[in-house]
Amino acid sequence: MSNNEKNQLLDQALEWQAPGDKDWLFGLFKGCEKYFDVEYSGLENLDISKPVLFVSSHSLFSITDLLVFSGIWRQTGTLVRGLGDRLHYKVPVWRSMVRHLGVVLGDQTIAQGLLESGQSVLVFPGGAREVMKKRYEIHNLVWKKRTGFIRLAINAGVPIVPISVYGGDKVMDIVVDADDYKQTWLGKLAARTGILDDYWRGADELPPIAKGIGWTVLPKPQKVYVSYGKPIHFDGVATDDPAALMQAREKVSSEINRMMNEAKERDQSNAQPLWRRLMSNI
Known part of the structure; x- marks a missing residue:
């Protein structure tokens, strides 16, 4: 993609306005929260008075990732700008939906432009690969050697807020x-x-x-935990130092894994309603 094309997409992203018909959006968020009995933690860490880069783990097929947006919306009243894979823009109807929700193409130029304009951005570093998990990767980060999101945060001069989603990989x-x-x-x-x-x-x-439930594609009503960590700053990290970038990346991934483990412990100690247990084990 040429720089001119990227700049055109950035201009379109900056012109985007949040949906005026927010009742349906709130209903969608509320329905997902109720179906998956979501438990949020760390909402007090969501301060977007200044732009931040939210970095989250992906759930299987992205089924419960909407809850990440929902938690931010619930706490701040803002529909955060998400970065999407090119695949989203190849599917008719769906691409119109993601654009309506303010999702933009996952590109450094576009993302940095949004951050520098004062908007916060949400990225799932695992991308499509993390969505299409294998059995042994359930509730694991699948980020390969990607450090682009670290470089993005440093170049834009914003902190990273890590986010973990636990339970989303068990709905299917x-x-x-x-x-x-x-x-x-x-x-x-x-x-x-x-x-x-x-x-x-x-x-x-x-x-x-x-x-999902039985042999259908209906997701199981598995309880989901979404955790928001404290902002992490990377002042002084050189963007041309691969080792430093990887070390910074590990700091983010370690925090997400820590929150994931805490959610796992809470899940093991929480007694779920009988109907939810039965439906989740069919």
Whole structure:
């Protein structure tokens, strides 16, 4: 994408106005909160009087990620600007929806422009890969070696607020994941033809086959915990020092994992209603 195209997208992003028909949006947030019996923690850390970069873990298929936006909305009254994968803009109808909600293309130029204009931004560093998890990656961060969000925060001069989502990976049960698929004759054939490399990055982003309640695609009413950490500042970190960027990234990921573990402990000690337990175990 050329710089001119990026600047055009930035101009469009800056012109965006929050939906005027907020009743339906509040209803959507409230419905998701009730269905997943969400428990928020750290809402007191949400101060967006100055721009911040929210950095969150992804849930399987992004099903419960809306709760991250909802918590920020509940505390601040602001619909935070999310960064989206290019895939969002290839799906008719859906792309109109994400644009309506203020989601912009995940690009450094666009994101930095929003932050410098005084708006806060939300990014999921794991991207599509973290959404398409494998069995052994449930409730784990799948960020590879990505440090772009650290560079973004430093260049824009804003702190990072880490966010963890626990429980979102349990609303669906993975039946077949990318590793399973690659072992089948069809998967091996697809690998030889190069289709996997062309469309799914070597099956790295191949969607798993999963089921919700029973054998339906209706998500299980699993309780979800969304935790917001304290702002982390990275003053003095050089953006041209890969080791320093990775060390800064580990500071963010460690905090998210810590909050994830705390949520896991709370979940194990919380007694859920019988109907919710039954529906979550079908």
